[in-house]
Amino acid sequence: MRNIDLQSIKQRFGIIGNSPLLNHAIQVAAQVAPTDMTVMITGESGSGKESFSKIIHQLSPRKHGQFIAINCGAIPEGTIDSELFGHEKGSFTGAHDTRKGYFEVTDGGTIFLDEIGEMPLGTQARLLRVLENGEFIKVGSSKVQKTDVRVVAATNVNLIKAVEKGTFREDLYYRLNTVPITVPPLRERGDDIHLLFRKFAADFSEKYKVQPVQLTPEAVQELQAYRWPGNIRQLKNIVEQISVLEYDREVNAQKLRQYLPKETTSSLPAVLAKEGGAEGTVSERDLLYKVLFDMRRDVSELKKLVFNMLAHQPNDEDLLRQHSHLFENMEQQQYNGRSYKQEPQHVPGEPYYLPIKHSDAEEYQEDKVEDIPHETEEESLSLEDKEKELILKALKKHNNKRKYAAQDLGISERTLYRKLKQYDIED
Secondary structure (H helix, E strand, C coil): CCCCCHHHHHHHHCCCCCCHHHHHHHHHHHHHCCCCCCEEEECCCCCCHHHHHHHHHHCCCCCCCCEEEEEHHHCCCCCHHHHHHCECCCCCCCCCCCECCHHHHCCCCEEEEECHHHCCHHHHHHHHHHHHHCEEECECCCCEEECCCEEEEEECCCHHHHHHHCCCCHHHHHHHCCEEEECCCHHHCCCHHHHHHHHHHHHHHHHHCCCCCEECHHHHHHHHHCCCCCHHHHHHHHHHHHHHHCCCCEECHHHHHCCCCCCCCCCCCCCCCCCCCCCCCCCHHHHHHHHHHHHHHHHHHHHHHHHHHHHCCCCCHHHHHHCHHHCCCCCCEEECCEEECCCCCCCCCCCEEEEEECCCCCCCEEEEECCCCCCCCCCCCCHHHHHHHHHHHHHHHCCCCHHHHHHHHCCCHHHHHHHHHHCCCCC
16 A cells, blocks of 8 residues: 655645545545546535545546536536537527537546436436446437546535435446545544634735734633534635624634524424325324324323322322312322222213222222313224314214314315215215
């Protein structure tokens, strides 16, 4: 294995930092550069993936050839085939002349395909043919052409998940992922964050003819504790803002926080996709039932908590008996050394009796409790049953007047009529 001078590579390509993860990524890039192996660079947006593609090209025998960086997500789906592989005159509307594509122009060089996960499936099939055979066909042509291009791809998404969803070809993924390089996010690079801050501060002081900004020790800790979702790109933008807007060239932690966006997370319930449907689509009825089921579970947990709290209070026996309907669907519990056992299922419309055994020598004492409808553990969770139940309640509420029942349910009268037929409900 040849000796690699990491420091000289960093100086040549303007890479700042000494974190072990960064050094490992540079080491792999330098080792694979002299070969023609396809490389997949993964990392978050703004972490500096394009710098590694340049390292691979400049340290390879192709360094005298052309290097082109292409963002696959920035090219419209209808024109990306023409951009990559070229087109013949008249092959589509607006094709007034024959055009060479990037794979023809960079013959003998390197193409960097950034955001490869955004590439359309049809273009992926064309790219796979280039990688396997070095062949491509222009749009509107039947002539097979040859090219000798090294492909370096990059992505900030999980391509394995994209393969599972069917949005990325599995064979292309394994063909591209011959040598993987992972670029670490800025938050995992420790002291490199402050080094980059100082580098950017010096650059902007020269650009704007001002003194470079500096951080207090507390501000340095604040800088390194921040998660930097935008990585190096975000850090550079913030340093530029501070360099231009701050009169005081020493920035403390309080002042720095004013420039760091607050990280917010949503606590709203996630909307789940229907099986086989588009991601993120769900009916209002399904969402309503999901919320209701979650509420039902939370109420059950709260009942158990209250029961257990009362069970450890010696003077709360009467309270338990008075509100026994709240706990009637719970399994047998022990209360202060006494057993409370649920009787057979209560029939609505009849009084409910909770037998309580105070000791082995005493008889069961039946305390009459107010008749209150209650839930059972075997309650149906079928959406159709719930829908039928809601329709029946709406009809009963409005004395079987379909017009008002439909308005209450938020559906049309025609839809309600169809549902009545579907569930065999008579007015």
